[in-house]
Amino acid sequence: xxxxxxxxxxxxxxxxxxxxxxxxxxxxxxxxxxxxxxxxxxxxxxxxxxxxxxxxxxxxxxxxxxxxxxxxxxxxxxxxxxxxxxxxxxxxxxxxxxxxxxxxxxxxxxxxxxxxxxxxxxxxxxxxxxxxxxxxxxxxxxxxxxxxxxxxxxxxxxxxxxxxxxxxxxxxxx
Numbered sequence: 001x002x003x004x005x006x007x008x009x010x011x012x013x014x015x016x017x018x019x020x021x022x023x024x025x026x027x028x029x030x031x032x033x034x035x036x037x038x039x040x041x042x043x044x045x046x047x048x049x050x051x052x053x054x055x056x057x058x059x060x061x062x063x064x065x066x067x068x069x070x071x072x073x074x075x076x077x078x079x080x081x082x083x084x085x086x087x088x089x090x091x092x093x094x095x096x097x098x099x100x101x102x103x104x105x106x107x108x109x110x111x112x113x114x115x116x117x118x119x120x121x122x123x124x125x126x127x128x129x130x131x132x133x134x135x136x137x138x139x140x141x142x143x144x145x146x147x148x149x150x151x152x153x154x155x156x157x158x159x160x161x162x163x164x165x166x167x168x169x170x171x172x173x174x
Contacts, residue, residue: 039131052087059091061073095116
């Protein structure tokens with residue numbers, strides 16, 4: 001075996017390829033994240049012109065989960081209860097959610113969509129699904145399924161780090 005700088009271990013080319021691939025993945029995820037945030041901003045404004053994307057995100061979770069305790073809602077998105085409380089107060093002021101005493105613990109608050117909130121979310125999410133259909137509708141079904149599989153695999157990787165699990169794939173439509 002030679003000690004010359006030209007003699008590289010067999011794994012060096014693979015290491016470089018892995019680094020390049022990871023850099024590409026990081027770039028593509030960053031690009032996707034920026035675009036997703038822009039879409040989230042747009043969707044939140046469609047619900048109400050003063051709504052922040054974080055509040056829209058809460059509405060999607062409440063719609064999917066049904067009635068949910070404030071503390072559980074904060075845990076699902078990984079932020080503190082005061083941050084969620086502020087957003088819920090805003091949404092309640094718009095008439096999109098209501099708070100009620102949790103039947104299992106009268107000290108806790110349960111949050112649910114109002115009929116107005118349900119209707120607004122239905123309209124906005126129908127529009128969002130139409131955008132997905134316009135952007136991805138021409139993709140072959142196998143490619144769509146493979147994309148969903150890889151995204152689920154990526155999300156599962158982060159769940160191992162303590163990020164909350166979002167639910168089964170069929171529930172990820174919203």
